[in-house]
Structure formats: structure tokens, C-alpha cells
Amino acid sequence: MPSAPKWFFDTLDFFVSQIPQVEVSKIESLSPSVKRISLQGYFEKLQFSVGAFFDIRVSDTDARRYTVAEINTEKDNLKLIAHIHGNGCGSDFMDNLKIGDKITLNKPRTEQKYYDKSAEKIVFFGDETSLALACSFLPIMQEQNKPYQFILELDEENKHVPGLLGLKNSIVFPKTGLFLNPDWIKDLTIFKTEDWSDAYYVLTGNVKSVQNFRKVIKKQSNARVKHHGYWLQGKKGL
Ligand SMILES: Cc1cc2nc3c(=O)[nH]c(=O)nc-3n(C[C@H](O)[C@H](O)[C@H](O)COP(=O)(O)OP(=O)(O)OC[C@H]3O[C@@H](n4cnc5c(N)ncnc54)[C@H](O)[C@@H]3O)c2cc1C
The missing domain is CATH 3.40.50.80 (Nucleotide-binding domain of ferredoxin-NADP reductase (FNR) module)
Known part of the structure; x- marks a missing residue:
């Protein structure tokens, strides 16, 4: 997901419906550069196919893609896994998240069908x-x-x-x-x-x-x- 002028993202945020009340509920450092981040929210009406990702607005002018690693059966908690490579605004955004932070999220997207049912291996x-x-x-x-x-x-x-x-x-x-x-x-x-x-x-x-x-x-x-x-x-x- 590329960068765009601030007005563009502001307009998107205004017109595109967002998932209500998404909040960081847990942060696990799996290593110095991999974090698993749990988000609490109302996800029950959404479809999450294998490889579904969010375009997350990580600054006034940038959005970055992060995949949904898992979602619980109640569909009120999901997990992201972020590579904190230290060289970009997406990585910085993920690294700076704290428990209780609110995140603006649009609907998840799946551009590619990663899973093919007919595949045997x-x-x-x-x-x-x-x-x-x-x-x-x-x-x-x-x-x-x-x-x-x-x-x-x-x-x-x-x-x-x-x-x-x-x-x-x-x-x-x-x-x-x-x-x-x-x-x-x-x-x-x-x-x-x-x-x-x-x-x-x-x-x-x-x-x-x-x-x-x-x-x-x-x-x-x-x-x-x-x-x-x-x-x-x-x-x-x-
Ligand atoms: C469909 C999709 C799903 C994705 N899901 C995930 C996910 O679940 N978790 C995740 O961590 N990433 C995921 N990514 C990758 C992530 O969106 C990119 O790594 C993104 O570039 C990170 O943004 P940034 O602002 O940190 O770095 P950018 O501003 O995009 O790049 C800045 C510099 O950092 C370098 N860079 C970018 N990413 C890395 C990296 N991982 N390692 C080393 N150098 C890097 C770039 O080459 C560039 O030189 C996904 C990408 C796509 C397309």
C-alpha cells in the first residue's frame, strides 16, 4: 500500500465505514523484532479468509498491510504478527503500540486466493x-x-x-x-x-x-x- 496525501486518507476515513472500537488488548514480543499484537473489537460481521489483511493507516500519509494471523471463535479478538525491522513507518507504528491504544481499521481485504481446496499438499x-x-x-x-x-x-x-x-x-x-x-x-x-x-x-x-x-x-x-x-x-x- 503506497503513500498518499493526508487529505486522501482523511477522506477515506470519513467515507469508508470503520470497524467500531478496535483496541490493542495484548502485545507479545516473540523476539526483539517480531511482535504479536492482539486487537479487541467487533469483528463478527466480517469475513476472514486465509490471508485476509488490513490496510492500516500508520501515519497521516501512509498505510501498510498486515495479515490477520488468527481470530477467536467469538470473533471479538484477532491477532496480527508484525516484523519490527526498524526501517519504516509501518514497523515504527507497530512497535509503538501500547495496550489500550485505539486503532482505526477498515474492513479486511483478500486480494489473492492463497488457499486452494483442491491442493493435496x-x-x-x-x-x-x-x-x-x-x-x-x-x-x-x-x-x-x-x-x-x-x-x-x-x-x-x-x-x-x-x-x-x-x-x-x-x-x-x-x-x-x-x-x-x-x-x-x-x-x-x-x-x-x-x-x-x-x-x-x-x-x-x-x-x-x-x-x-x-x-x-x-x-x-x-x-x-x-x-x-x-x-x-x-x-x-x-
Ligand atoms: C498482502 C500483504 C500482507 C502483509 N502482511 C504482513 C504481516 O502480517 N506482517 C508484517 O510484518 N508484514 C506484512 N506485510 C509486509 C509489510 O506490509 C511491508 O513489510 C511494509 O513495507 C512495511 O512497511 P514499513 O513502513 O515498515 O516499511 P516501508 O516504508 O514500506 O519500507 C521502508 C524500507 O524498509 C524496507 N522493508 C520493508 N519491509 C521490510 C521487512 N519486512 N524487512 C526488512 N526491510 C523491510 C523496504 O525495503 C524499504 O527500504 C504484508 C504485505 C502485503 C502486501
Whole structure:
């Protein structure tokens, strides 16, 4: 979500109906740079499909996208997972939230259909920005008893976070540029076994990593791929 003049966001806020009384109810620091933020509010009339996200106004002139990681059955409490990378207004906004803060939220959106019911096996790739999407996938995969695999590139300080989030079947790689190298990607175990050759791939996170991973999948197999780069090095507000 890009930047826009203040009047534009003010007009949107005025005309677009907002979810009433959304308040920060809990903040968990899962690591120095990953926070799970619980929001209390009236969400019962809203649809939350896998990968639903909010465009959150994080300053007078900027909105940023954050995925709904989970919502409780009463539909009055949901969780976001934010990467506090320290280099942007979205990250700063999330980092500065305090319990009791009120947040202005419009309806959640889903631009892409991430989950494909017909998929028998799912391989999910991403980074810290993808953890919420991974969490939104997890209950469906477990409920349907389908094989799944999370492949994550994470900073060293975050390598334990998938465990804290209950993301079983996670393989964590250090975020040292490995996924910028297609020759390295093609040697991943996943491409060496028949078991995953017909999997459905969901690729999110760093645009460059996503592009490289997708290229290799296309070369190595006929697998179906859903890809959505979440951020691009050097670009604000993708
Ligand atoms: C559909 C969708 C859902 C998303 N869901 C989530 C989510 O649940 N949690 C989440 O944390 N993010 C999520 N993102 C990614 C998030 O919106 C971007 O990372 C966004 O750029 C953060 O805004 P910012 O203001 O912090 O940085 P920006 O102002 O956009 O960028 C400033 C600088 O920081 C760099 N940068 C941006 N993001 C990162 C990063 N993660 N790591 C390192 N450098 C970065 C940029 O390249 C740029 O150089 C999602 C994105 C999309 C498109």
C-alpha cells in the first residue's frame, strides 16, 4: 500500500465505514523484532479468509498491510504478527503500540486466493512478514490432515519464532541471501523427492526471494504456484 496525501486518507476515513472500537488488548514480543499484537473489537460481521489483511493507516500519509494471523471463535479478538525491522513507518507504528491504544481499521481485504481446496499438499515459503499468513493456514491444514511444509528464511534472532507459533513442519534457513541464489534453491530437499513434486506452493515475503523460488519451481516441476511479494528492498510501502 503506497503513500498518499493526508487529505486522501482523511477522506477515506470519513467515507469508508470503520470497524467500531478496535483496541490493542495484548502485545507479545516473540523476539526483539517480531511482535504479536492482539486487537479487541467487533469483528463478527466480517469475513476472514486465509490471508485476509488490513490496510492500516500508520501515519497521516501512509498505510501498510498486515495479515490477520488468527481470530477467536467469538470473533471479538484477532491477532496480527508484525516484523519490527526498524526501517519504516509501518514497523515504527507497530512497535509503538501500547495496550489500550485505539486503532482505526477498515474492513479486511483478500486480494489473492492463497488457499486452494483442491491442493493435496502445500509448501509454504516466506519470512517474518509471512508468519501471520502461515498461522492463518495452519488450522485448515491440520483440520484437513493434508501434508504441509513451511520453509522460512528468518533472521538469526527469529529462528525460534515458528516454534512459539506452533508452526510444525517448519524448516528455517538463515536470512543471509540464500534465496537470492537459484542454484542453491534448486538443491533444496523438497526438489529431490517425488513426494512434493505435485505440491501447491504459496510464496510470500521478500520479492526477490519469491521471484527466485518461483523460477526454480517452474523449471523443476509442474507444480502450481501462488506468489505474492510482500516487500522489496529499497521500496517504501509495497
Ligand atoms: C498482502 C500483504 C500482507 C502483509 N502482511 C504482513 C504481516 O502480517 N506482517 C508484517 O510484518 N508484514 C506484512 N506485510 C509486509 C509489510 O506490509 C511491508 O513489510 C511494509 O513495507 C512495511 O512497511 P514499513 O513502513 O515498515 O516499511 P516501508 O516504508 O514500506 O519500507 C521502508 C524500507 O524498509 C524496507 N522493508 C520493508 N519491509 C521490510 C521487512 N519486512 N524487512 C526488512 N526491510 C523491510 C523496504 O525495503 C524499504 O527500504 C504484508 C504485505 C502485503 C502486501
